[in-house]
Amino acid sequence: QLQLVESGGGLVQPGGSLRLSCAASGFSLDNSAIGWFRQVPGKEREGLSCINKRIAVTNYYADSMKGRFTISRDNNKNTVYLQMNSLKPEDTGVYYCAARPYVCNGFPGGYDYWGQGTQVTVSS
DSSP: OOEEEEOOEEEEEHHHHEEEEEESSSSSSSTTTEEEEEOTTSSSSEEEEEEEETTTTOOOOOOGTTTEEEEEEEEETTTTEEEEEEEEGGEEEEEEEEESSSOSSSSSOOSSOOOOEEEEEEEE
C-alpha cells in the first residue's frame, strides 16, 4: 500500500513562504497522480493542484492562490512539492497530499491514499 507523508508546514508570517513535501514510501509514484488539498477552519476540504507522472499540472485553486502556489514533482526522489509564496492569513489550514491512479482529479473522494496532513499557520 502506498504511504504518503507530508512535511514542511509550520508557523510563518504574512508574506512569507513555505515549501511542503509529500514523500511516498512502499511503492513508486510512477503510476500515480498526486494532488494537494487543504482544509481551512469552517470549510470543506478543497483541491488545490495535481501533477501526474508526465509532470503535467492541473490547478483547481481559486484566484486568491493564482501565482502563489506551485506544484512540482521529482520522480527520482519519489516526492511531490507545493511551493507557497506570499502567504496570507486566510491560507491557514491543514494541507494534505493524496494519490490516485494516473489521471488528475480535483475531488477528495477521487483519491485512494492520503497523508496525515501538515499544519500551516500564517500569522503575525
